[in-house]
Amino acid sequence: MSNNISKLEHDNIVLLHLVDSKLNKNHLAHWIDVLKDSSINFSCLVRNKKSFKELVVLYPQYQILFASTPLDVEVVVNAQPTLKVVLFPLNASNNIHLIRFNHLKHIFIGTKNSDQLSIINRSYKVYDEIWLSSQFMLDKYNEIFNNTHLKFKMIGKPQIKNILNKNIQYEDRNKILITISKSANNIKNYLSKILSFSQNENISLILEDKKILGDLKNFVQAYSLNTNIVLDTSLLDNLALYSKYIITDIDNISVFYLAYNQPLIVFVPESIDKKSLQLDIPKEALYLFSTMDEFIEIIDNIDKDIKKDQREYYTNYLLGREETLNEVIYEELALL
Amino acid sequence: MSKFTKLLKNPKLFFKDALIKKEKIVINKTIDSYNYNIFYPYTHLIHSGENVSGLSHINLWIPYFEKANIQFIILVRDYEFFLLLKDTYPYKTILLAKNKKDIDNYFKQLSYVKACFYPSNTGNNLHLLQYDNIKHIFIGHGDSDKSASAHKYFRIYDENWVAGDAHIDRFKNASFDFLGLKHIKVGRPNLKDVLTISRLDWKKRFNGKINLLYLSTWEGVYEEQNYTSVEIMKKVFNTIPMKVDTISIKLHPWIGKRDNSLLNTQKELETILRQKNVEFNIFDKNKAINSLVKESNIFICDISAVITDSLAADAPIFVYIPKDKDIKLSQSKMGYKDYTYIFSTADELLQKMVKVLNGDDYLKKNRKEAMEYILGSDETISNKFIEKLQQI
Numbered sequence: 001m002s003n004n005i006s007k008l009e010h011d012n013i014v015l016l017h018l019v020d021s022k023l024n025k026n027h028l029a030h031w032i033d034v035l036k037d038s039s040i041n042f043s044c045l046v047r048n049k050k051s052f053k054e055l056v057v058l059y060p061q062y063q064i065l066f067a068s069t070p071l072d073v074e075v076v077v078n079a080q081p082t083l084k085v086v087l088f089p090l091n092a093s094n095n096i097h098l099i100r101f102n103h104l105k106h107i108f109i110g111t112k113n114s115d116q117l118s119i120i121n122r123s124y125k126v127y128d129e130i131w132l133s134s135q136f137m138l139d140k141y142n143e144i145f146n147n148t149h150l151k152f153k154m155i156g157k158p159q160i161k162n163i164l165n166k167n168i169q170y171e172d173r174n175k176i177l178i179t180i181s182k183s184a185n186n187i188k189n190y191l192s193k194i195l196s197f198s199q200n201e202n203i204s205l206i207l208e209d210k211k212i213l214g215d216l217k218n219f220v221q222a223y224s225l226n227t228n229i230v231l232d233t234s235l236l237d238n239l240a241l242y243s244k245y246i247i248t249d250i251d252n253i254s255v256f257y258l259a260y261n262q263p264l265i266v267f268v269p270e271s272i273d274k275k276s277l278q279l280d281i282p283k284e285a286l287y288l289f290s291t292m293d294e295f296i297e298i299i300d301n302i303d304k305d306i307k308k309d310q311r312e313y314y315t316n317y318l319l320g321r322e323e324t325l326n327e328v329i330y331e332e333l334a335l336l
Numbered sequence: 337m338s339k340f341t342k343l344l345k346n347p348k349l350f351f352k353d354a355l356i357k358k359e360k361i362v363i364n365k366t367i368d369s370y371n372y373n374i375f376y377p378y379t380h381l382i383h384s385g386e387n388v389s390g391l392s393h394i395n396l397w398i399p400y401f402e403k404a405n406i407q408f409i410i411l412v413r414d415y416e417f418f419l420l421l422k423d424t425y426p427y428k429t430i431l432l433a434k435n436k437k438d439i440d441n442y443f444k445q446l447s448y449v450k451a452c453f454y455p456s457n458t459g460n461n462l463h464l465l466q467y468d469n470i471k472h473i474f475i476g477h478g479d480s481d482k483s484a485s486a487h488k489y490f491r492i493y494d495e496n497w498v499a500g501d502a503h504i505d506r507f508k509n510a511s512f513d514f515l516g517l518k519h520i521k522v523g524r525p526n527l528k529d530v531l532t533i534s535r536l537d538w539k540k541r542f543n544g545k546i547n548l549l550y551l552s553t554w555e556g557v558y559e560e561q562n563y564t565s566v567e568i569m570k571k572v573f574n575t576i577p578m579k580v581d582t583i584s585i586k587l588h589p590w591i592g593k594r595d596n597s598l599l600n601t602q603k604e605l606e607t608i609l610r611q612k613n614v615e616f617n618i619f620d621k622n623k624a625i626n627s628l629v630k631e632s633n634i635f636i637c638d639i640s641a642v643i644t645d646s647l648a649a650d651a652p653i654f655v656y657i658p659k660d661k662d663i664k665l666s667q668s669k670m671g672y673k674d675y676t677y678i679f680s681t682a683d684e685l686l687q688k689m690v691k692v693l694n695g696d697d698y699l700k701k702n703r704k705e706a707m708e709y710i711l712g713s714d715e716t717i718s719n720k721f722i723e724k725l726q727q728i
Contacts (some may be wrong), residue, residue: 122465123466245530
């Protein structure tokens with residue numbers, strides 16, 4: 001099977017190394033627009049044949065290459081004599097096949113969720129640089145690394161620049177968004193109460209658990225509620241940006257919710273001790289509730305939004321808002 | 337045909353299939369252990385991510401781990417290699433863990449382990465390197481100036497145990513930062529015997545006899561990496577100076593792998609040497625180089641770690657450096673030309689050999705310097721490796 005080397009067109013500077021057979025698609029989707037917008041010449045090296053076949057179909061306009069063995073990797077590197085940098089979304093075992101090239105700079109860039117999911121250990125010192133989103137990640141690395149050759153650069157989350165940049169006027173924020181995860185059984189018991197309580201509002205409800213779709217539709221219809229049930233989770237950004245506030249549960253709340261700059265109201269099952277609860281977003285930036293009384297109290301005072309400052313602080317601390325809006329990544333890529 | 341019908345109608349086939357199925361199950365094993373006791377306080381772990389080809393790496397170090405009198409364990413990632421190690425070292429503790437999950441399971445038990453030792457750079461080393469509570473030490477399996485011996489991946493380890501200053505200089509000259517990696521000089525314990533023998537001048541060893549050892553490399557994956565001297569050595573052996581008493585040859589086990597025309601090299605050399613009426617031996621690939629080095633006092637080598645092995649004998653070394661190749665070497669203070677007689681043609685080799693065998697060993701002083709610089713002869717003689725193992 002062709003490895004696409006014969007199709008190499010440009011004097012490529014950057015190589016993106018994709019190693020996870022199942023997640024390559026997500027990793028490439030996360031970085032491809034950033035690389036495209038930077039105007040730097042780049043290629044992508046895929047290490048799994050099935051994934052390579054899939055990606056060349058999905059992204060025919062890009063230079064996607066395949067290499068299985070260390071020798072294949074050497075061929076790929078030698079075929080691109082202008083190559084200067086390799087970007088690694090994952091700290092994977094076969095990164096060694098590229099890191100052994102001393103003339104290349106090796107930069108770990110992570111994935112969409114690597115800030116929260118990756119367990120940082122000393123093996124990361126194999127790279128030349130680590131590009132990380134925020135001060136939060138820098139603090140995490142600094143706990144482990146001191147006195148090494150590693151250079152850290154904060155680049156923000158360029159993928160969410162458009163969301164952070166959106167300045168939706170308050171009067172245009174006329175919806176309420178509810179998102180519930182599959183596993184959040186307890187909130188389902190409250191859902192009818194929340195919907196009934198907010199019956200005069202324009203509600204969008206993103207539902208992952210299709211098992212309850214039928215019952216929910218019947219309920220909404222029977223009580224003539226103004227509720228739009230959405231099954232497509234990719235609509236989250238659009239719905240969230242035009243909402244007054246977001247109601248979600250502890251399994252669904254992610255650091256990216258901060259980007260919407262909305263009050264975040266999070267359901268915590270009563271069985272869980274709120275004091276010992278650890279979430280991706282610190283609790284001081286969230287409105288937590290476990291009972292309807294607590295929920296009503298939050299809604300009654302939501303206009304004051306007393307957690308706004310904390311939320312903005314954590315948007316910068318966790319997501320690198322400043323670096324994202326200042327487009328630091330493009331400056332760094334231009335310097336390569 | 338159901339299993340029961342097969343048993344009744346064709347019992348031979350039934351048992352044959354059952355055996356095949358059983359073998360398949362065994363081969364798919366991802367985790368296994370031998371002489372392993374979870375209550376033992378194993379403190380040192382040697383990890384090889386190689387297949388059976390990693391045996392020579394393990395062989396190199398085991399005697400010194402034993403001499404250190406420490407509780408150590410060998411962990412491998414390949415089932416066949418695991419079986420081979422069981423046969424080779426029936427009294428040692430050996431673990432098999434194919435996947436990262438299996439490694440994690442073992443590390444839940446191995447709470448006494450203080451350090452992991454890596455004889456080679458394989459991708460699956462990463463599965464252990466994620467354990468920050470353990471010291472990770474690269475010990476290698478030889479030493480050469482090839483670029484593979486000083487690259488950025490080494491930075492993943494806490495320490496790089498090297499023979500002498502040469503390896504440290506290769507890193508310093510490799511144009512990359514390695515601030516988090518400590519280099520520790522430990523000598524080459526496997527060369528201690530040879531170093532001891534080398535105290536006697538090479539001309540006086542073996543009752544004044546000249547024992548020549550030829551150590552070849554193979555033709556490489558690509559033609560541009562072809563550093564083997566086998567073709568020109570055929571010419572050399574045809575006209576070898578009569579001063580040579582015995583010739584020993586160890587060809588690289590992969591010779592002829594890419595270039596079929598080299599597959600008959602051994603037979604061709606045998607034919608040539610028989611006609612020359614000279615005493616000779618061609619050793620098989622498993623013969624330990626050290627034992628051959630000990631018995632020799634003139635060396636002809638291709639670029640590889642065997643040059644360093646030969647250096648311990650403190651005797652003239654002739655190294656083939658092809659003229660038309662761009663050889664990527666790591667840079668240290670002393671290059672091959674400083675302490676070996678380099679050649680690129682048969683005539684050049686013969687000319688230099690005659691000169692040296694006639695008494696003009698003009699690189700002798702440099703060679704002595706290289707022994708300390710490259711091999712860490714002082715550290716080797718003083719058992720530094722064993723001492724460092726015990727200090728962990």
